Amino acid sequence: MTSHTAFTTDAPPANLAWMLAALTMLGPFAIDTYLPAQLAIAEALGTDIHRVEQTMGVYMAGLAAGPVLGGPLSDRYGRKLIAVIGLLFFALASLLIAQVHTIEQMIGLRFMQALGGGFAVVTSAATVRDFFTGREAARVMALIGIIMMIAPLAAPAIGAALLQFSGWRVIFYALGGYAVLIAMLLAWRMPQAQRTIEKGAGLRGVLRSYRRVLCHKQAMAFAVAQALAACCMFMFLTESAYVYIGFYGVAEATFPLLFGANIITMALFNRINVRMLNRWEPYQVMRFGLLLQAVSATLLALIVWLSMPPLWLLVALIMVTVGCMGFIMSNSITCALSYFSSNSGAANAVISTLGFAIAGSLTLLLTLLHDGSAVPMTSMMAACAVSGALVLFGLTRAPDAEPG
Secondary structure, three states: OEEEEOOOOOOOHHHHHHHHHHHHOHHHHHHHOOHHHHHHHHHHHOOOHHHHHHHHHHHHHHHHHHHHHHHHHHHHHOHHHHHHHHHHHHHHHHHHHOOOOOHHHHHHHHHHHHHHHHHHHHHHHHHHHHHOOHHHHHHHHHHHHHHHOHHHHHHHHHHHHHHHHOOOHHHHHHHHHHHHHHHHHHHHHOOOOOEEEEOOOOHHHHHHHHHHHHOOHHHHHHHHHHHHHHHHHHHHHHHHHHHHHHHOOOOOOOHHHHHHHHHHHHHHHHHHHHHHOOOOOHHHHHHHHHHHHHHHHHHHHHHHHHOOOOHHHHHHHHHHHHHOHHHHHHHHHHHHHOOOOOOHHHHHHHHHHHHHHHHHHHHHHHHHHOOOOOHHHHHHHHHHHHHHHHHHHHHOOOOOOOOO
């Protein structure tokens, strides 16, 4: 049974991109702001840094779980309501994390924090799909990507500053405050698309939406390729603080500069991506990005395996490898969602859940492989990048939009 719910839309695309970027920034802020504080958190909670690193994998697991309900519920009840609910849940968990006294408490609450974050952020790409398709959607996603890169660029510096002047707990108070501010902004200004919403009978409707997405082989291939490419970046995020600060002896105040170098490269590649979309389709640009990532990650792993390289060479190769997400992310989402018009929220939920589930599993595996060097990190980065390229080149073709 299908019913029609009318929504109005009065925000121009530029405003929409800024709002969705502010929402999507929640992820990088929650992941990157506390990276410089990992050693301090370990000391304060009386645990090992690798237990603190495990909160990254747990956070990924929460991000995987959040969209499972958030996506289809946003298809049914609208993006705005679901985004605001998720943001407020994220804010509450953030405030509770600031009060923890054991690493076990932090691990549990990081999962709850990510659950709310995933519930909210899943609405972002689905909202783009509500308003745009094809190259136009890819350009809007790229614009959102450019804007939101402010977050991973600024987050480690903000975290280091808060750590220096107020301690690590204030980082989570700040995250909670940011979520509340974005919830207020979206409640006030976020547009709703006028569209037809399929309303199934409760859980059966949700499961029907998921089955439609999961049975689409091409969309799933794009989702897996994107997930593996993103895992290449998450492997770096998990071990970056240890490799740079603990292994190479970089000062905590310098860490944000080295970390930010990757974001600058990603922003540069994102701008090149926008130019390339004037000539090529998103699928072609994505293939280029994944191939470049696979080559650079493999070279990085080989150099580290043969002999520990100087810091400048390690940083340069990581910049290229991580920066390739500027070519990959917006185009992969555009390709995958192009097959779904009426249930893009459920489709984006499946893509997000799959991506973060894979990332969470591989992140936890990386912490178990830790041997005091950069070899596990770079090896895992190469394995993820090469696997993603193999999936894309072996199992996908240029998409033609289908009703979904």
